[in-house]
Amino acid sequence: MKKIGLYFGTFNPFHIGHLIIANHLAENTSLDEVWLVITPQSPFKKKKSMLENHHRFELIYRATENYNKLKPCDVEFKMPQPNYTSKTLAELRDSHPDLEFSLIMGEDNLVNFHKWKNFEAILEHHEIYVCPRMTSTEIPEQFQNHPKIHKTDTPIMDISSTLIRKSIKANKNVQPLLQYKVWEYIDEMNFYR
Template sequence: MKIGLYFGTFNPIHIGHLIIANHMAEYSDLDQIWFVVTPQSPFKVKASMLDNHHRFEMVYRATADYHKLRPNDIEFGLPQPNYTIDTLTYLQEKHPKYEFALIMGEDNLKSFHKWKNYELILQNHNIYVYPRLSDGVIETQFDKHPKIHHVDAPIMELSSTFIRNSVKKGKNVRPMLPEQAWEYLDEMNFYR
């Protein structure tokens, strides 16, 4: 089984995240997409960052109706700070029959050469890239790399930061979130 790992803080998860993940599940050769909720770094405590279990709960609720999309809290139990290579190594050991791939925005690909052990990631894993409007250029080594697949997914310009700021200003953000995530966010009075 081919699993696409979609890493993020998901603070909060929004429809852009779901659209990209579903597109990857439906229009690539990936069988499932796991939303890997990145824990809050104990070294960078941010007031706007919800606790790990609240962000995981929103992802859990948002993906409940999609059989190809799954929430994952694997990084909550791994040493901090989390490096993608370590998470990939751990998952591969835990699930040797699965093939794990990374899902990332084009903006992250532009700085991929700065990631810890990026060569090892590329040696052992495919990367599925979705388009983003961003500055900078993609390193030529990644331009036509056989393990890097550019997926013609919709460009989503919605961000969790925008949603948090809008909630703080009393704006209605309900259409921007999956219904179940919105209900939890509203019920818990988050970001106000």
């Protein structure tokens, strides 16, 4: 069964740090592919700085089209909001019974994982790949040495989408932080100005 890692985020915008992490996981773990699951803009919390869903999908599509193990995923666009990861995972299991889905998260998310809705069900059905963060955090005992939780040696990327948006608005050059097709689209569409 093909193993798919699910990397969730708003990706506003999708930057080189996201790409490096996703590619590292696809190339250096037992995952066959990494799907970048785009968190939709909440209809209840419209943020002016948040690009519309289809534009964020397009950025990821352009950034990953030459990476056969990375794919944008819009599954949450069609689901009722607000949404929970457990529901997305159930939806993907139903629509792709031939695939095995794993969750990708940062160490900081694992610390609060026990507060997630249906976290036990998530752990029952899915493996979790944990990426290290800049500041080390105390992992709850129940998740230490858990057979379904795998710590990875993913590079630590300290690149912020917020900083990229602010820099574009301030007319600074952020091209090194974005895959070139992503930069072209942002520039051409005049996003974040």
